[in-house]
Amino acid sequence: xxxxxxxxxxxCKALLLNHDGAIVAEASQAYPVKAxxxxxxxxxxxxxxxxxxxxxxxxxxKQAPAVRAIGLSGQMHGVVxxxxxxxxxxxxxxWADGRSGAELTALHQLSEAQQxxxxxxxxxxxxxxxxxxxxxxxxALYQAARWALQPKDWLRLRLTGEVGSExxxxxxxxxxxxxxxxxxxxxxxxxxLRPGLLPPLGPSAQVAGTLKPEAARHLGxxxxxxxxxxxxxxxxxxxxxxxPVGEAQLTVGTGAQITVLLTKPKIDPTLRTxxxxxxxxxxxxxxxAMQNAGLALEWVRAVLGxxxxxxxxEAEAVSPGSEGLTFLPYLTGERTPxxxxxxxxxxxxxxxxxxxxxxxxxxxxxxxxxLRAGLEALGEAIPPHSPLxxxxxxxxxxxxxxxxxxxxxxxxxxxPVRSASALGAALLGALSQGLNPQGPQPPAEPAIxxxxxxxxxxxxxxxxxxxxxGWFGAK
Numbered sequence: 391x392x393x394x395x396x397x398x399x400x401x402c403k404a405l406l407l408n409h410d411g412a413i414v415a416e417a418s419q420a421y422p423v424k425a426x427x428x429x430x431x432x433x434x435x436x437x438x439x440x441x442x443x444x445x446x447x448x449x450x451x452k453q454a455p456a457v458r459a460i461g462l463s464g465q466m467h468g469v470v471x472x473x474x475x476x477x478x479x480x481x482x483x484x485w486a487d488g489r490s491g492a493e494l495t496a497l498h499q500l501s502e503a504q505q506x507x508x509x510x511x512x513x514x515x516x517x518x519x520x521x522x523x524x525x526x527x528x529x530a531l532y533q534a535a536r537w538a539l540q541p542k543d544w545l546r547l548r549l550t551g552e553v554g555s556e557x558x559x560x561x562x563x564x565x566x567x568x569x570x571x572x573x574x575x576x577x578x579x580x581x582x583l584r585p586g587l588l589p590p591l592g593p594s595a596q597v598a599g600t601l602k603p604e605a606a607r608h609l610g611x612x613x614x615x616x617x618x619x620x621x622x623x624x625x626x627x628x629x630x631x632x633x634p635v636g637e638a639q640l641t642v643g644t645g646a647q648i649t650v651l652l653t654k655p656k657i658d659p660t661l662r663t664x665x666x667x668x669x670x671x672x673x674x675x676x677x678x679a680m681q682n683a684g685l686a687l688e689w690v691r692a693v694l695g696x697x698x699x700x701x702x703x704e705a706e707a708v709s710p711g712s713e714g715l716t717f718l719p720y721l722t723g724e725r726t727p728x729x730x731x732x733x734x735x736x737x738x739x740x741x742x743x744x745x746x747x748x749x750x751x752x753x754x755x756x757x758x759x760x761l762r763a764g765l766e767a768l769g770e771a772i773p774p775h776s777p778l779x780x781x782x783x784x785x786x787x788x789x790x791x792x793x794x795x796x797x798x799x800x801x802x803x804x805x806p807v808r809s810a811s812a813l814g815a816a817l818l819g820a821l822s823q824g825l826n827p828q829g830p831q832p833p834a835e836p837a838i839x840x841x842x843x844x845x846x847x848x849x850x851x852x853x854x855x856x857x858x859x860g861w862f863g864a865k
Contacts, residue, residue: 391456392827393449393611394816395442396623396809397464397541399423399433399484399644402441404449405812406457407820411827416809417448424481429488429731431515431722432481435470435544439608442545447610454611460549460601461819462620463627463811464542466562469520471528474536476547480528483520486645486681486722488731490519493526496581497564504577509561509568509657509665514723514731515681517563521583538587542620549609550599550617553589557667558625560591568655568665568674594621594669595821618815618822621669624649624677626814629669631781631805638772639805640761640794642784646683648764649675650771662727662767669818676771678726678764683757684784686719686735690753694746698787704747705754706789710796711847712748714739716854717756724760727767728855732862738854754790755844758797759851765798777837781805795838797848804835 391414396403400423406414419441424432450457467485472478483489497505497512497519505512514520517538525532539547540559547553560566560573565588567574578585592598598619606613621629624647633639638650655674657665664677691701716738723731737752765772780802785791795802807813820827 391453391458392816392819393446393457393460394812394814394819395446395460395462395545396626396812396815397438397442397462397545398623398811399465399486402438402445403809403812404445405809405816406449406453407813407816407827409825409827413813414453415449415451416812417445419445419448423484427489429722431484431486433484435478435482438541438545439548443608450610457611457615459616459618459819459823461618461815461817461822462542462546463623463815464540464545464559464620466540466559466622466624467516468541469517469524470539470541470544471524471531471535472537472539472544472547473534476544478544479531479535480524482541485515486685487520488514488723490514490523491731493519493522496522500577500580504580505661506657507567507569507574508564508577509655510564511661511664511725511729512564513725513729518565518581518583521587522581525583535587537589539589543589546598546617546620549601549605551602552599554598554619555589555591556594556619556621557591558594558622558669561666562622568657568667592619593671594619594625595818597822616822618818620815620818622666623811625666625669625675626818627781627810628675628814629817630810630812630814631779631807633779635673637779638776639779639781640802641782642683643782644683644685646680646761646764646782648678648761648768648778650768651675656771662729669814676768678768680760680764681722681725682719682760686721686757687753687784689721690750694749696746696750701750702787702789705751708747708751710842710844712752712755713743714741715744715748715752716847716850717752718851718855718858719753719756719760726764728859730859730862733855733859734862736854736858754793755797755847756851758794759848761794762798762848763852775800777801777803779803779805781807781810783808791838792841795840796842797844799840801840802838804838806835
């Protein structure tokens with residue numbers, strides 16, 4: 391059997407896969423994301439470590455002796471500053487963190503050719519600006535650190551004692567030359583960052599170490615199990631969901647991503663959308679990345695004092711368009727298409743007739759409008775009117791799925807895989823042993839076809855952001 395471990399933003403998932411490709415067991419364990427200051431997003435890596443132990447023990451149980459290999463997946467862009475043994479020196483700075491806005495100036499001063507080789511928008515939350523912030527504001531820790539690691543690479547160091555990374559995570563750091571397929575050493579020099587902080591790179595499906603005795607005891611597994619290098623969570627999810635080359639997928643979780651798998655790298659000349667390495671050799675994926683999906687909806691639900699069942703029920707009772715109410719979901723700024731770390735959330739158009747159901751529906755519509763703006767930013771990378779595959783834990787409710795299809799104006803085909811990133815991680819573990827489990831695929835879910843029109847609401851949404859964009863940055 392093969393174990394996949396996915397280190398997500400708010401929880402760890404563990405998945406056990408047998409040699410026939412069937413999922414035997416799954417488990418998850420949550421941990422907190424902390425905001426010690428407005429706009430910050432941190433986690434304690436030791437919270438991750440405790441959660442991984444609990445999730446793996448719950449998923450594996452008595453089948454521990456049958457685990458043949460482990461694969462890893464993890465949230466992208468974060469930075470764990472660690473010593474040589476992997477002990478964290480500072481809380482992990484996450485992808486949703488906005489503290490490094492001032493540090494983007496150094497990245498914008500790179501030449502146009504250098505920026506194009508990075509192949510991605512210059513935004514906060516990625517490793518390069520976060521490292522520049524640490525160098526400026528925590529200089530003693532920056533100098534004392536041996537490694538600056540992506541979350542799943544920090545986990546692998548704890549599991550195996552071996553340090554390393556791989557292209558799918560490295561390409562999301564703004565420190566990776568996507569065309570040359572290596573760390574961008576000249577950009578590190580230009581930014582005056584220590585090149586020795588970055589780990590060596592290897593293929594995602596390559597064995598990167600074996601499970602240490604201490605880590606094995608923590609996970610309830612035998613020592614010596616091979617651990618594959620693994621992949622970034624989105625790359626792992628594309629592998630786990632079986633996305634064919636040329637097709638597009640919408641994944642909704644804390645954030646949201648619209649991705650299309652490519653066999654040739656095509657850099658967005660405007661650098662509004664992303665281009666990353668995929669988990670398998672010879673593949674890349676273009677992506678629109680929206681920070682505020684489940685993150686914004688969960689905040690609204692909690693503020694309104696609703697259970698999720700109540701939230702959907704009351705929102706569904708309101709007519710499309712929320713009777714003139716519009717919601718901007720940008721609680722943490724936004725990446726695609728605005729590249730605006732200063733954007734914030736807004737309800738506009740409030741009247742005395744509005745109730746909490748209107749507020750909830752407007753929030754759902756606002757998140758969907760944000761996804762449509764991201765879809766449109768991908769342009770020709772996705773053929774017009776082609777279906778989107780739909781994945782992620784944030785798309786389970788039928789009302790929400792229908793609303794997404796309506797706003798995006800595309801049929802949605804549900805992916806019958808609940809934990810695609812963890813499954814992709816398990817598959818990478820199998821591939822590291824020369825095996826490729828191809829079990830019977832679950833039956834495809836019925837397509838969801840667009841029904842209602844939201845053009846007026848979408849126009850209001852775009853006008854609202856355009857009108858407030860300058861105000862967000864005002865002091």
